[in-house]
Amino acid sequence: MSTPKLIIANKKYSSWSLRPWLALKVKQIDFIEELSCFDHSTNHAHFWEFSPTKKVPVMVLGEQTVWDSLAILETLAERYPETGLWPNDPQQRAHARSISAEMHSGFPALRGECPMNMNRRPSAVDLSAQAQVDIERIQTLWADCLQRYGGPFLFGEFSIADAMYAPVVNRFEVYAIETRPGTQRYMAAIRELPAWQQWEAAGKAESWVSEVVDI
Numbered sequence: 531m532s533t534p535k536l537i538i539a540n541k542k543y544s545s546w547s548l549r550p551w552l553a554l555k556v557k558q559i560d561f562i563e564e565l566s567c568f569d570h571s572t573n574h575a576h577f578w579e580f581s582p583t584k585k586v587p588v589m590v591l592g593e594q595t596v597w598d599s600l601a602i603l604e605t606l607a608e609r610y611p612e613t614g615l616w617p618n619d620p621q622q623r624a625h626a627r628s629i630s631a632e633m634h635s636g637f638p639a640l641r642g643e644c645p646m647n648m649n650r651r652p653s654a655v656d657l658s659a660q661a662q663v664d665i666e667r668i669q670t671l672w673a674d675c676l677q678r679y680g681g682p683f684l685f686g687e688f689s690i691a692d693a694m695y696a697p698v699v700n701r702f703e704v705y706a707i708e709t710r711p712g713t714q715r716y717m718a719a720i721r722e723l724p725a726w727q728q729w730e731a732a733g734k735a736e737s738w739v740s741e742v743v744d745i
């Protein structure tokens with residue numbers, strides 16, 4: 531089996547890149563990492579060289595290119611079933627898929643108003659009513675999972691659902707969002723992961739600063 535290559539962008543900002551990268555690291559799957567930095571002056575035109583959508587992340591498996599974070603994670607779950615990227619139990623798996631898809635296609639207000647930034651000094655911003663709704667919904671669905679499955683991760687063990695929500699942990703922290711005690715315990719579990727700490731340190735060390743809010 532060929533070693534997967536994951537092409538990502540700047541760790542400071544690229545929330546979609548973080549998701550499969552974190553899953554690969556937490557599950558200790560061997561992979562080749564390639565960093566392709568954002569370039570607003572060309573609207574990231576160099577991404578066309580490897581990405582059919584001009585977006586990252588992209589995973590290369592031999593001759594095959596897989597794009598879009600959730601498709602990459604699904605492909606990894608299929609390729610490495612022993613790593614438990616999805617819960618074993620079919621009902622839990624359906625639940626994990628539902629909340630992962632909800633993250634993938636939802637919460638545009640929170641994502642737009644609070645972009646991931648690994649190097650932002652925590653401070654509050656004015657949030658729209660819709661962003662507040664997004665924040666409440668995320669906390670409720672996290673609380674439901676943690677209560678039903680016992681934590682410390684959403685489905686007990688780390689799964690794709692945690693990878694999908696990982697950027698929210700940074701957003702809640704660096705925009706100083708008031709959170710419930712259960713949310714704080716879950717955020718601590720994610721932040722204690724050595725893989726999280728590795729990504730965060732690398733993101734903080736990047737010197738490039740984006741002038742664009744939503745990348």
Ligand SMILES: N[C@@H](CCC(=O)N[C@@H](CS)C(=O)NCC(=O)O)C(=O)O
Nearest residue numbers: 544545546574585586587598599745
């Ligand atoms: N739905 C895609 C979104 C990917 C995405 O928007 N990636 C951003 C970086 S985090 C990007 O490549 N932006 C460059 C562009 O849109 O030109 C996924 O889940 O992978």
